[in-house]
Amino acid sequence: MASGGQIPQTTPLHPSPPSWAQIASKVTTTQESSPLHNPAILNKLKETTSDFIKLDNDTLNRARLRFQHFLFGKFFGKPPLFEQVKTILLKKWEKIGEILISDLPNGFILIRCANNTVLQRLLSEGPWTINVIILQLSPWRPYFEPTFTKLTTAAIWIQLHNLPIEFWSGDTLETITGHLGKLLKIDELTLSLTRTKYARICLELDLSKPLCKGFWLGDDLHRVFVVVQYECLPTFCYSCGVIGHGSSSCSRNPATGKAKAFQPSRGSREKEVGAGARNSVLSSPASSDATPLASESTESESDFGPWLLVTHRRGHSCSRGGGARTLNVDDGTTAVPRNDDRSS
Numbered sequence: 001m002a003s004g005g006q007i008p009q010t011t012p013l014h015p016s017p018p019s020w021a022q023i024a025s026k027v028t029t030t031q032e033s034s035p036l037h038n039p040a041i042l043n044k045l046k047e048t049t050s051d052f053i054k055l056d057n058d059t060l061n062r063a064r065l066r067f068q069h070f071l072f073g074k075f076f077g078k079p080p081l082f083e084q085v086k087t088i089l090l091k092k093w094e095k096i097g098e099i100l101i102s103d104l105p106n107g108f109i110l111i112r113c114a115n116n117t118v119l120q121r122l123l124s125e126g127p128w129t130i131n132v133i134i135l136q137l138s139p140w141r142p143y144f145e146p147t148f149t150k151l152t153t154a155a156i157w158i159q160l161h162n163l164p165i166e167f168w169s170g171d172t173l174e175t176i177t178g179h180l181g182k183l184l185k186i187d188e189l190t191l192s193l194t195r196t197k198y199a200r201i202c203l204e205l206d207l208s209k210p211l212c213k214g215f216w217l218g219d220d221l222h223r224v225f226v227v228v229q230y231e232c233l234p235t236f237c238y239s240c241g242v243i244g245h246g247s248s249s250c251s252r253n254p255a256t257g258k259a260k261a262f263q264p265s266r267g268s269r270e271k272e273v274g275a276g277a278r279n280s281v282l283s284s285p286a287s288s289d290a291t292p293l294a295s296e297s298t299e300s301e302s303d304f305g306p307w308l309l310v311t312h313r314r315g316h317s318c319s320r321g322g323g324a325r326t327l328n329v330d331d332g333t334t335a336v337p338r339n340d341d342r343s344s
Helices: 020-026 039-047 057-066 082-092 116-124 170-176
Strands: 070-075 099-103 109-113 128-130 133-139 153-161 182-187 199-206 214-218 223-230 282-284
Touching: 070 116, 082 099, 082 109, 082 128, 109 116, 116 133, 133 153, 170 182
Parallel strands: 182 282
Antiparallel strands: 070 109, 070 133, 099 109, 128 133, 153 199, 153 223, 182 199, 214 223
């Protein structure tokens, strides 16, 4: 017997299992604790679970109807904290209509629009930026899984330098740039030939493909080289030219040797421009005060470099209002001119 006349406590050989209340009290709410963020645990759960709930058409239709005016979005780069993002975006969009914003996993945000008009304006009047970081918006789609979704496309404004101005029409621009990406908008200053130093268009780019540095354009008798430059571009690799990572983290072998300009031979791969392209393009509410990045005559070991980017004079940023008009692709009507700066 222990001193003091007290009987020492003994530990049971088979302790009782903890209750659900005890388990729940120890569970944290961080993302890292979720099985969704632990591939090993998640795969184990999938392998050991056979329950399947099949949804009927009525349930699916109700869900789609409820979310018909929803968008989801994500920034290319690290934006401010969500509450700051929410405040900034609501301020930018306050004249468009009633909008609600909430956060989703994996850096996505959920945007609820009052009606389809508001939704279409958010899509057509972008790309929207915060601190020159582009927000990619997409209509809500069924079975969207933000935790496992990666951005595959980006809406980027590009400048086409040395493109002959006789080709600055909607259908021709769409066909000429078809190999670059899907044409979303054309700057009204380009369509109206009000600014003729370069053509400015907005394209939906495939993030898995290297950026286009330029291309040859012409016919059997004439060839011109068109230089492509990008505005407000997210991080991209100077080694492989792909958006989303830098050269230091590139998994591909870096390009070696000097990039040499060449005149394509008649037998080289060519893309024929025809008259069959559709002319459903949007005139941008944005005019750019950007100037091409002056490149020094230095030799580079990479085919990609800062010459692909557009620099902006102090006080000017991409996606400016400038009083330009937005044309509705459905009915051709003109929206109210917007003079506000959509980027901060």
